Amino acid sequence: MPGVYSQGMNKVIEVTELALRDAHQSLMATRMALEDMLPALADLDRAGFWSVECWGGATYDACIRFLNEDPWERLRAFRKGMPNTRLQMLLRGQNLLGYRHYEDGVVDRFVDKAAENGMDVFRVFDALNDLRNLECPIRAVKRTGKHAQGTICYTTSPMHTVESFVDMAGKLIEMGCDSICIKDMAALLKPQPAYDLVKGIKARFGSEIPVHVHVHATTGVTMVSLMKAIEAGADVVDTAISSLSLGPGHNPTESLVEMLEGTGFETRLKKDHLARIRDHFAKIRPKYHAFLSNIVGVDTEIFESQIPGGMISNMESQLKQQGAAHKMKEVLEEVPRVRKVAGFPPLVTPSSQIVGSQAVFNVMMGSYKVLTGEFADLMLGYYGETIGPRDPEVMKLAEDKAKKPLITQRPADLLKPEWQELREAALALPGCQSCDEDVLTYAMFPQVAPQFFLHRKDGPKNVGSDPSPKQAASLSGPVKYSVTFAGKTHDVTVAPL
Amino acid sequence: MPGVYSQGMNKVIEVTELALRDAHQSLMATRMALEDMLPALADLDRAGFWSVECWGGATYDACIRFLNEDPWERLRAFRKGMPNTRLQMLLRGQNLLGYRHYEDGVVDRFVDKAAENGMDVFRVFDALNDLRNLECPIRAVKRTGKHAQGTICYTTSPMHTVESFVDMAGKLIEMGCDSICIKDMAALLKPQPAYDLVKGIKARFGSEIPVHVHVHATTGVTMVSLMKAIEAGADVVDTAISSLSLGPGHNPTESLVEMLEGTGFETRLKKDHLARIRDHFAKIRPKYHAFLSNIVGVDTEIFESQIPGGMISNMESQLKQQGAAHKMKEVLEEVPRVRKVAGFPPLVTPSSQIVGSQAVFNVMMGSYKVLTGEFADLMLGYYGETIGPRDPEVMKLAEDKAKKPLITQRPADLLKPEWQELREAALALPGCQSCDEDVLTYAMFPQVAPQFFLHRKDGPKNVGSDPSPKQAASLSGPVKYSVTFAGKTHDVTVAPL
Numbered sequence: 003m004p005g006v007y008s009q010g011m012n013k014v015i016e017v018t019e020l021a022l023r024d025a026h027q028s029l030m031a032t033r034m035a036l037e038d039m040l041p042a043l044a045d046l047d048r049a050g051f052w053s054v055e056c057w058g059g060a061t062y063d064a065c066i067r068f069l070n071e072d073p074w075e076r077l078r079a080f081r082k083g084m085p086n087t088r089l090q091m092l093l094r095g096q097n098l099l100g101y102r103h104y105e106d107g108v109v110d111r112f113v114d115k116a117a118e119n120g121m122d123v124f125r126v127f128d129a130l131n132d133l134r135n136l137e138c139p140i141r142a143v144k145r146t147g148k149h150a151q152g153t154i155c156y157t158t159s160p161m162h163t164v165e166s167f168v169d170m171a172g173k174l175i176e177m178g179c180d181s182i183c184i185k186d187m188a189a190l191l192k193p194q195p196a197y198d199l200v201k202g203i204k205a206r207f208g209s210e211i212p213v214h215v216h217v218h219a220t221t222g223v224t225m226v227s228l229m230k231a232i233e234a235g236a237d238v239v240d241t242a243i244s245s246l247s248l249g250p251g252h253n254p255t256e257s258l259v260e261m262l263e264g265t266g267f268e269t270r271l272k273k274d275h276l277a278r279i280r281d282h283f284a285k286i287r288p289k290y291h292a293f294l295s296n297i298v299g300v301d302t303e304i305f306e307s308q309i310p311g312g313m314i315s316n317m318e319s320q321l322k323q324q325g326a327a328h329k330m331k332e333v334l335e336e337v338p339r340v341r342k343v344a345g346f347p348p349l350v351t352p353s354s355q356i357v358g359s360q361a362v363f364n365v366m367m368g369s370y371k372v373l374t375g376e377f378a379d380l381m382l383g384y385y386g387e388t389i390g391p392r393d394p395e396v397m398k399l400a401e402d403k404a405k406k407p408l409i410t411q412r413p414a415d416l417l418k419p420e421w422q423e424l425r426e427a428a429l430a431l432p433g434c435q436s437c438d439e440d441v442l443t444y445a446m447f448p449q450v451a452p453q454f455f456l457h458r459k460d461g462p463k464n465v466g467s468d469p470s471p472k473q474a475a476s477l478s479g480p481v482k483y484s485v486t487f488a489g490k491t492h493d494v495t496v497a498p499l
Numbered sequence: 500m501p502g503v504y505s506q507g508m509n510k511v512i513e514v515t516e517l518a519l520r521d522a523h524q525s526l527m528a529t530r531m532a533l534e535d536m537l538p539a540l541a542d543l544d545r546a547g548f549w550s551v552e553c554w555g556g557a558t559y560d561a562c563i564r565f566l567n568e569d570p571w572e573r574l575r576a577f578r579k580g581m582p583n584t585r586l587q588m589l590l591r592g593q594n595l596l597g598y599r600h601y602e603d604g605v606v607d608r609f610v611d612k613a614a615e616n617g618m619d620v621f622r623v624f625d626a627l628n629d630l631r632n633l634e635c636p637i638r639a640v641k642r643t644g645k646h647a648q649g650t651i652c653y654t655t656s657p658m659h660t661v662e663s664f665v666d667m668a669g670k671l672i673e674m675g676c677d678s679i680c681i682k683d684m685a686a687l688l689k690p691q692p693a694y695d696l697v698k699g700i701k702a703r704f705g706s707e708i709p710v711h712v713h714v715h716a717t718t719g720v721t722m723v724s725l726m727k728a729i730e731a732g733a734d735v736v737d738t739a740i741s742s743l744s745l746g747p748g749h750n751p752t753e754s755l756v757e758m759l760e761g762t763g764f765e766t767r768l769k770k771d772h773l774a775r776i777r778d779h780f781a782k783i784r785p786k787y788h789a790f791l792s793n794i795v796g797v798d799t800e801i802f803e804s805q806i807p808g809g810m811i812s813n814m815e816s817q818l819k820q821q822g823a824a825h826k827m828k829e830v831l832e833e834v835p836r837v838r839k840v841a842g843f844p845p846l847v848t849p850s851s852q853i854v855g856s857q858a859v860f861n862v863m864m865g866s867y868k869v870l871t872g873e874f875a876d877l878m879l880g881y882y883g884e885t886i887g888p889r890d891p892e893v894m895k896l897a898e899d900k901a902k903k904p905l906i907t908q909r910p911a912d913l914l915k916p917e918w919q920e921l922r923e924a925a926l927a928l929p930g931c932q933s934c935d936e937d938v939l940t941y942a943m944f945p946q947v948a949p950q951f952f953l954h955r956k957d958g959p960k961n962v963g964s965d966p967s968p969k970q971a972a973s974l975s976g977p978v979k980y981s982v983t984f985a986g987k988t989h990d991v992t993v994a995p996l
Contacts, residue, residue: 192760198761222741222753226722244798244799245796248719301741302756303774
């Protein structure tokens, strides 16, 4: 693998390309099929990226739920297609890629299998920034010899300060992380805090500790934040190839390359490869028109509401189902209040969904008249500790509703070893193969896995389609109608001329 | 008018809002009707902008050619609707808002009338950066007591250096300009040159000389360039409200406000007014769907080709008319060669069209087998001097073709007083009123003015439309059909359920 962190006269800024994971997760609901990625792998492998993020996050779920793709097959295809590049994944700490806490033995097995199938860099985060939820997965990654990246979920609140984030970085370093990631999933990281945060980490812990910066583009300020982070000493930044960039996604890779000219920094990316990657995904993107984000341009209201784009569309559909689409504004105003009650968690999967759903219920039914099970768990510590104190009255309501006590220990400490049980349940399913990978699929997605195992043999299903199927259909006739007129029924055929 | 250039602890960065001129010129072919702007004027007037750019550029042409709107009426409406804000226009130097050089008397009258009708700030540029073409209009603006802004058209070439641009700024200051604008019409201004250029001007001529920075967003790097320009001392930057921003347009106003938090700089813009302006244009924008730019996201190839977005679409349509759409790539590669032959002019109206058309002819007919009249004029000095030497062989071809000699004097020095002649010709047209404004309309657009004068009384024509007229029609029924079936004709009514 190519040299890292230095080259020639300029400081080399390394780049993680997001096209294969977060870019399509943010822009097209994680629907891109492997077959639409394969033709770009050779160029991705040769372009000079520090890593290619390509797995984890919502991709595992989307693979088995929508695409009839085995996520492990996908990982192996990436490994084969990009032999010279670090593969990178996003791991939700003790939740792995699912939506609950897993017992440590399951976490160990997941990390082992991911490493064995080709993963190089594990970006590990916890939605509450509760370090106890990161200990086991980071230890597991270290044990495999792979790169363990400890993640700070960036957010803003009266409790969150540059100092508090720098402290967190220190603890991640103590835990043995190979690098620190500042993860700004909602595009809230403004230029000055970006500078201060990177500078603070480098000043306190030495310039050798690699700092990676991940920002979204939604608010229109974060390209500047990348520049300031780089000036402060950031080593690696995340971008997406231009044809899969912007909106709720990320800043364009090619623009980053150009931006640095003359600044004393440079990437080692090769423009000809970038151009081919761009052209490929420019061709692919329209296929996924049905899933494309409605957000174009920028949204600076997020600075007030802190609500990431994906969460807004979720809440909109929840409200519509209840015939209350007109209450959206009230819900948007309720979210920051719910977040305060919950002790100011960052809003990222799964806390974003939990806080968002509770805000919808509060507006629809009255404040905390109904608590979702997940919100009660959040209030009672079952996701971990929050930075701020949680509202004692709502905690009491949660105890009553959930009939569970408040906990203060690491949530996974409550769990008994569960691998054998999961394994037996998985192997009982038709189509489940006797490998740990399948057991993990079942463990993380017990509702979806049975159908997936059953239909896996049918092979991947590409949900992309012709950008204008309706027009095409209306032209392709003939169409037969049964027309009842003046009491008589006739077969009528209508064909285009 | 509010105070300028200072407030409180932070340095105040002033902002020029582009929504009413360059934003819709860049995004929707200058088609926005006055009636779609009027509801936003009260908020624009109170938001705290240093100026609102609202006139000039292509708007005058678009008003009379497409919208049946009197541009002078529009200007007076802006003056009335924004009594507390500087109105700003873009003036193409000795070309005024037309496409040829005008004799100084016409320039004087245009500036007088614009000032009289309410214009405050005249941003004056010449496509070749030939200062001789700026002398008369800047003198005219100074005479009216209005703000004369001297403009540097930013471009890159082997001849263009930071030093050369700083020299030009010095000459503009000597000419009496009240401020200097760095105009980056093709989004070529990267962060470091932005910093160096502003710093260079301030260092050489003192920090008191106000520097305004105008960039487009096309390449995805220029928000960072604004930040670096501000760090170097820029006083005013140009942005567009987010709902009319990005693509080939400009960086979003709201993002600029947010970007500066904690940096030691701040705007004095009021977010509540910005939100209302944004919401208004978010509602209006879809009406102009038929004219919306195809460019979404960013385009970094411009750094190589230097071809602004508007020019690409022009060349595409030229090629299509000749059944040669497949030659686009060759044309894009030819443009920089033509630009070199012509002495490296910046590419901006009209030089962009002149160079682009010649590149099309070169590809279609062979190198310089055919010269357009405008390209011959450019080669022979009839638009002014270029920074680099022009190709002697092609200059010789131009002399032969145009049967005109090379000139080295200021082009307008060749022109005789023409106002009386223009006035007589204008007043002979049906519908032309006996005012200088109408004479100026005729002077600048002799082909379009006659039709406009004739139909002006019909009132403005809004070329916006319902975003989906077809679907709307199909739902709004009932529709009556006459259906002939089995030899008999029936009246059939189809209504939506």
